[in-house]
Amino acid sequence: MKLTSHQNMKIFIFLLLSSHFAFSVKHSLKYISTASSGLPDFPEFVVAAVVDDNLVAFCNGNKKIIDLKHDWVKKVLEDDPHQLELYKGLCFQWEPTFFKAEINGLTQRFNQSGGVHILQRISGCEWDDETGEIVGFNQFGYDGEDFISIDLKTETWIAPKPEAVITKLGWDADKARMKYNQNYLTVIYPEWLKKYVDYGRSFLLRTELPSVSLLQKTPSSPVSCLATGFYPHRASLVWRKDGEELHEEVDHGEILPNHNGTFQMSVDLNLSSVTPEDWTRYDCVFQLSGVKEEIITKLEKDRIRTNWVKPSNMTVLVTAAVVVLVLILSGAAGFIDYNKKKAITPPSSPDNSTELSEQLNPET
Numbered sequence: 001m002k003l004t005s006h007q008n009m010k011i012f013i014f015l016l017l018s019s020h021f022a023f024s025v026k027h028s029l030k031y032i033s034t035a036s037s038g039l040p041d042f043p044e045f046v047v048a049a050v051v052d053d054n055l056v057a058f059c060n061g062n063k064k065i066i067d068l069k070h071d072w073v074k075k076v077l078e079d080d081p082h083q084l085e086l087y088k089g090l091c092f093q094w095e096p097t098f099f100k101a102e103i104n105g106l107t108q109r110f111n112q113s114g115g116v117h118i119l120q121r122i123s124g125c126e127w128d129d130e131t132g133e134i135v136g137f138n139q140f141g142y143d144g145e146d147f148i149s150i151d152l153k154t155e156t157w158i159a160p161k162p163e164a165v166i167t168k169l170g171w172d173a174d175k176a177r178m179k180y181n182q183n184y185l186t187v188i189y190p191e192w193l194k195k196y197v198d199y200g201r202s203f204l205l206r207t208e209l210p211s212v213s214l215l216q217k218t219p220s221s222p223v224s225c226l227a228t229g230f231y232p233h234r235a236s237l238v239w240r241k242d243g244e245e246l247h248e249e250v251d252h253g254e255i256l257p258n259h260n261g262t263f264q265m266s267v268d269l270n271l272s273s274v275t276p277e278d279w280t281r282y283d284c285v286f287q288l289s290g291v292k293e294e295i296i297t298k299l300e301k302d303r304i305r306t307n308w309v310k311p312s313n314m315t316v317l318v319t320a321a322v323v324v325l326v327l328i329l330s331g332a333a334g335f336i337d338y339n340k341k342k343a344i345t346p347p348s349s350p351d352n353s354t355e356l357s358e359q360l361n362p363e364t
């Protein structure tokens with residue numbers, strides 16, 4: 001088919017528009033509150049403030065410490081002392097009491113005695129700086145599963161579990177609670193978020209490329225291609241054979257956070273039925289969203305590092321820290337079985353996981 005110049009123009013405009021949309025960025029502000037019982041080494045109540053998947057502030061309700069992570073975050077709060085006061089009040093006074101009472105109520109409702117229990121809430125908003133659209137969210141998870149979440153359209157609470165129905169009925173009847181939530185999620189949080197984006201633009205919109213390595217536990221294990229140190233967390237990592245992306249015999253890991261604000265991800269390739277001569281046909285390709293350059297790593301015996309890390313006694317603490325981290329990442333997507341999540345530690349830095357938990361459990 002021959003295109004008229006008019007049609008050509010249409011396509012041209014369409015392309016312009018699509019490349020424009022490709023740069024439109026959705027920003028988000030999330031407050032992730034975590035209350036725990038039965039974890040002696042983990043604070044009973046913490047709140048992480050997260051902008052676009054960057055931890056910007058962290059507070060420990062027991063120690064009454066607020067840790068602001070960047071100078072531009074300090075600036076935002078200096079210009080808006082009301083916000084800091086609210087954050088302090090929330091983290092140090094009202095919420096620890098509320099969460100503690102809720103956990104007590106829930107352990108009874110679930111007929112649980114003792115043990116480790118975790119109640120979490122993610123509240124916040126998402127803002128599309130292209131269309132101006134704002135979406136507010138507020139949801140609770142108990143012991144790693146969805147418990148109750150707000151539906152701003154119908155002005156009711158959604159209770160996926162029978163144990164949450166009592167809570168739902170009580171909160172549905174509480175019109176003041178609904179109005180309070182609406183105001184925060186759709187008016188106040190978006191104002192704060194716009195300010196964070198304004199002050200932190202160069203940090204939030206930066207790109208960092210990862211280092212990519214090949215790891216293998218034992219000679220018969222799959223070969224894992226690990227990309228670590230990238231930002232933002234929109235990225236792809238694939239195995240190719242003769243330049244074609246593989247879908248069978250590969251196992252994609254999830255994107256996990258590093259302790260320094262970057263991310264890591266891995267993809268495993270099962271080589272059990274590949275002959276050594278065929279290895280050269282495989283490569284692993286990393287690409288960051290919005291960045292043309294690809295990082296290509298060829299499958300070669302000499303490049304593979306072995307990844308044996310001896311188990312440590314930090315497991316419980318690390319698991320708790322990973323809960324918070326995983327939630328920071330999972331965002332509004334729901335609550336996740338945290339027992340499965342553990343960041344891969346490259347052999348060159350075997351103590352990363354310890355740093356992770358220290359980072360989240362600031363002692364200073």
Ligand SMILES: *[C@@H]1O[C@H](CO)[C@@H](O)[C@H](O)[C@H]1NC(C)=O
Nearest residue numbers: 107108109110111112162163
């Ligand atoms: C908890 O125990 C009570 C009484 O033993 C029982 O009626 C109820 O069904 C139990 N609830 C759950 C969630 O197991």
Ligand SMILES: *[C@@H]1O[C@H](CO)[C@@H](O)[C@H](O)[C@H]1NC(C)=O
Nearest residue numbers: 211228229258259260262349
């Ligand atoms: C962040 O940490 C990762 C993993 O430890 C490391 O590979 C990367 O180089 C670090 N990036 C920066 C900017 O420090």
Ligand SMILES: *[C@@H]1O[C@H](CO)[C@@H](O)[C@H](O)[C@H]1NC(C)=O
Nearest residue numbers: 220221222249270271272273
């Ligand atoms: C790799 O593939 C083989 C069959 O080709 C299978 O028997 C084996 O279980 C797989 N290994 C893993 C770790 O998935």
